[in-house]
Amino acid sequence: MAYNNGQTMTLNGPGGHKIKVRLEVNSKARRLILRLDERRREAVAIAPTRRQIKDAAAFAAERVDWISSRLQHLPEIVSFEEGSIISYRGKPCRLTAEGDGRLARMIPGDIPTLCAPGDPETLDQRALRYLKKQARADITRAVKRHAATLGVEYKGISVKDTRSRWGSCTADGQLSFSWRLIMAPADVLDYVAAHECAHLLEMNHSPRFWAHVATCCPDWKRLRAWLRTHGMELQAAGT
Incomplete structure (x- = not known):
């Protein structure tokens, strides 16, 4: 499967719930990186080069349990609205x-x-x-x-x-x-x-x-x- 910079893929997490992972290329990265985007409630898999985007996708898939656990422990979103x-x-x-x-x-x-x-x-x-x-x-x-x-x-x-x-x-x-x-x-x-x-x-x-x-x-x-x-x-x- 071909992957592109900025593409979002969906993984099956524990219990069958869906987990979004955004693929990004960052030339400053020295290795494959996996982090959370707390505001979007999704993971971000970062590759140093376009050629390694596929590796970043596999890197995220191997760590889907870790991603799921981290997402479940994120604090609740607090909207800027009346009474917040x-x-x-x-x-x-x-x-x-x-x-x-x-x-x-x-x-x-x-x-x-x-x-x-x-x-x-x-x-x-x-x-x-x-x-x-x-x-x-x-x-x-x-x-x-x-x-x-x-x-x-x-x-x-x-x-x-x-x-x-x-x-x-x-x-x-x-x-x-x-x-x-x-x-x-x-x-x-x-x-x-x-x-x-x-x-x-x-x-x-x-x-x-x-x-x-x-x-x-x-x-x-x-x-x-x-x-x-x-x-x-x-x-x-x-x-």
């Missing part, structure tokens, strides 16, 4: 379209409320705009602070909805971050900012790189562990 409870800077926050005015704002309380007045059908769009704006502000402050500590300069900051990385740094100093970090505790966001600023000195994960991270964020190991444990919960919100 999401995480904001690591704490619960309720969403509502009710309220006066036109601008989204945070209302204090035992459980703070993100009030984004308007049509309930488009609450998700207004809430997302608010969260992205706050994410950019928090990330920019953190990057400026860490860049000053390390004595480095960056070209720019962008906030995106990345699936596999919380942050990235290009060779020319362009930093990119996931807006979903605004849902994590503030010190976790701060760690990711420190991580990417350290890449402005070391484009690797060598001991020297981690020493730079530690200069900005001494508790980085605990914060990295938090992100690895709870990252899927952030990816499951607003999908």
